[in-house]
Amino acid sequence: MKVFLLSTVREFYRQRAGLFLMVVFILFGFLSSREHYAFAVFFLKDDWGMIALMVAWIAYTLLCVQFLAHQLTQPEYVILQNAFLWPVGKRVIRLLAMALGLILPLILYGIYVFTIARQENLTGNTWPILPYWLLMSVCLMSVAEWRLRNPDISKAAKTTLRLPFRRPANYVFWTLEWLLRERGFTLLLSKVGVFLFMIAALVYDSTGTYDLRLPAVGFTLAYLLNAGLSYELYLWENEVWLWGKSLPFGAITRFGRVAILHAILLLPETFLAISYGTRLEWYELAQLYILGLSTLLLYHVSLYRAPKLLEETLQPVAIGFIILTFAILYKIPIALLALILLIFAFAGWRRWYN
């Protein structure tokens, strides 16, 4: 039981730590408590509210389904196939425990909706929540049972998407392909969070005639929300493709690759800012982009100082952002700040990279 839960539930949250972190950022950073409340009331009062809630929960359940179907066929978890030998009753209870563990965020949110319903005297409208939980649990149990009955590891491993062209022997291309293939959902959620912050910065900027300092703070914060993806790039080099470190590439080449990767990562939100119709000129946008890039690069380089969990790396980011904000407000030119951060990043790379 313990091994089964550790290998499924804990692994699910561990592998998607970046994703959940971003969700927490959005829920508790971007949305105020009043907006949370409004959402819950919408789910309870609107004719389509409970259906909207179900759609959102189904999307989450599909994420769990995809994880389960994949996880139970992984060579390192082949031992889990022994779960099929459990007696039926025991298997049902254990699979239910697993399913409840996986949908824990939905259970917690459901409880929140219950409490709002009580305050608003709308408890009668909460009746679909319990059937939803049951439905999601049965769905996950069925997928796990199906996978235990069909443990075709080789088949599962071969269902990888083939590129329609010959893959270039290029590190940057491989890294981006890995991000899309293996960290696709984290990438998506990170970008959703970044987009929301970017739009918020643009909306705020459009409310008056501010100088470049205000968007500089907003844009940098939005760009910094790519920290989770930057951390994934660090894991790619230091865990997934560790052997690549034995190849003969110099420090400048490796730093160049990291800079190119981060520059590409920041492009979508930069295009969003351009397409939003901002009053900022191209050279101002370019300064903000380079400031965001150097800030994120400095974060990435700092990861090489000592191995740390993502959560442990975020506190210095918050402190660094506050210092940077003061520097921006102190009227240090944005381009100069970006250059200083870039120099620090490169110096850190020379010192810590190995």
Place this chain on the structure above:
Amino acid sequence: MKLAVKNLRKSYGSHEVLAIPEWEIDEGIYWIQGENGAGKSTLFRTLAGMLPFEGEVVLDKRFDLKRDPVAYRQRLNLGEAEPLYPTFLTPADLLAFVAEAKRSPAGQVQNLVEAFGMNYLHQSMGSCSSGMVKKTSLALAFLGDPSVIILDEPLITIDLEARANLFTLIKNYHARGVTFLLSSHQPFEDSDLPLTAAFKLQNRALVSLSA
């Protein structure tokens, strides 16, 4: 002197795995032994520049791993015991990438592919068996013009034909002056390999077994 190590220390947190005051080898084929968990793979990964460490590692009296990281890595190749590669890549992708980085001479990739019987070049690594992944890692370890090749447990999971071809390759490369560091729990007696010396990794240091 082919490879020299001085005051090498490697720790994982507070757990020290390697503490080698001094170790030098000349050209030859060396068998590195050690119990499970003794630190052989950590030693090899450190020598290959994959892990940070304290101390000094110098190749061919000229190339310091820290001061000349590119030139050093150009001349030292590693085949890992349990190689891990991104699952979506194919052996063809890896061979092309590493061949370019190691400046592999024309025809070398094809020769290695034939030597190891790699008829699965366009299959993703995720769908390869452990033997297929191992053969890929061995082929990658022979690319370029290395001065030292480290093979960590090269015999595990490969078939008899690949094993025989591997020994032939080792002998050919050795005849051209390449030094080998091999680790294996299986003895090399039936291999006809001209072993120069053997060392054992014991209490975090390398101890000569031929003395």
